[in-house]
Amino acid sequence: MNPILDLLSAHRSIRTYTDESVADEHVRAAVEAGQRASTSSAVQAYALIRVRDAATRERLVALTGNQEKVARSGAFFVVCGDTRRHRLACAREGAPYDARLEAFLVAVIDASLFAQNVCLAFESMGYGICYVGGLRNDLDVLDRLLEIPEGVYPLYGLCVGRPAENPLPRPRLPLDAVLFEERYPDDRTMQRHLDAHEAALGDYYAKRGRAGRTWTASVAKALSVPRREALAAYYAKQGADLG
Ligand SMILES: Cc1cc2nc3c(=O)[nH]c(=O)nc-3n(C[C@H](O)[C@H](O)[C@H](O)COP(=O)(O)O)c2cc1C
Known part of the structure; x- marks a missing residue:
């Protein structure tokens, strides 16, 4: 019907990738597109951490239940709900940070809308993507590896790369x-x-x-x-x- 609907309906998770890395300019373009997603009251409660270090990615393979793609994809990211900057904003205003369950939900929702826009942008550039919920298998270990501060909620991983498979x-x-x-x-x-x-x-x-x-x-x-x-x-x- 139109190129965007074609792109959406062509989605399949891609779990096998070529050796090609994902260029920084493509990452920046995808993240900018992600940032255009709607966001609750413009709070933009998300952050994306690219993990390049080979040893860290190998650790994450084990942590995610031996999902080799975490180390083999052209790029690997951790999608986080992020309330850290809201806490800093409140402190700057001399106000307490006293947001409740609603703030956690907003962070999960905002981060997921952002992440899906990022994915669509990557797919529009010919990349394949696969979310990795296995990242939540052991968040304490992830937390230490990536030095996640208070107020940040790692939610899931994201593999991106040039497809080396064509699944149904x-x-x-x-x-x-x-x-x-x-x-x-x-x-x-x-x-x-x-x-x-x-x-x-x-x-x-x-x-x-x-x-x-x-x-x-x-x-x-x-x-x-x-x-x-x-x-x-x-x-x-x-x-x-x-x-
Ligand atoms: C939040 C989330 C977490 C996921 N975690 C994993 C995962 O850990 N490993 C994996 O291979 N696929 C994972 N997937 C991909 C789903 O299995 C996939 O999207 C679903 O089976 C539908 O298939 P499709 O994306 O190919 O249409 C995840 C998807 C989402 C949305």
Whole structure:
């Protein structure tokens, strides 16, 4: 329909990259595009840390559950929600910093809108990207490696590089399963959407040699046991009020 919609619909996470590094000018262009994202009351509660050091990136491979792409991508970044500069601004104004859960949510939301704009900018320049939530496996170690100060909340990693693979696009839920009119649908309707999604995914899994897999099984596997239970303590230590 237009080049931007084409770019959006062409997205697939890329996990294998050529050896090409990501030029600083491309990083700067992508981050500038990221900064144009909407931001709650213009607070711009985010920061992006590029990690170049090979030894640090190897440490992060282990930390993320052996995700080799963290060391092998053309560039690796850590996306952070950032309230540090708000704390400094309050101090400059002689005011206390007394923001609560709302401020933490704003930081997560702002950082994610920023990050997704950054990703789209990279994709528009022919790069592939992959977010890395595995970074939250051990935030205490990450914190020490990157000297993260109070008020900064590392959220996830981001691999960027020239694609060395061409994966099948991963199907999404049917449009009607996420776009509702006036009110939220009942569970029977929701179940029908799940059936439609499973039917569409069957083909995708079969093409990838994983016939028999289901979306509900993978969701249940991921969400039926607590994961990363140290997160609340870590973010609270960083100054987030999660109460
Ligand atoms: C916040 C976030 C964290 C993610 N973490 C990982 C990760 O640790 N490792 C990985 O290989 N992919 C990760 N992904 C990529 C998702 O698995 C991927 O976006 C999803 O399966 C849909 O596939 P697609 O991006 O190819 O369309 C993450 C995505 C998001 C948004």
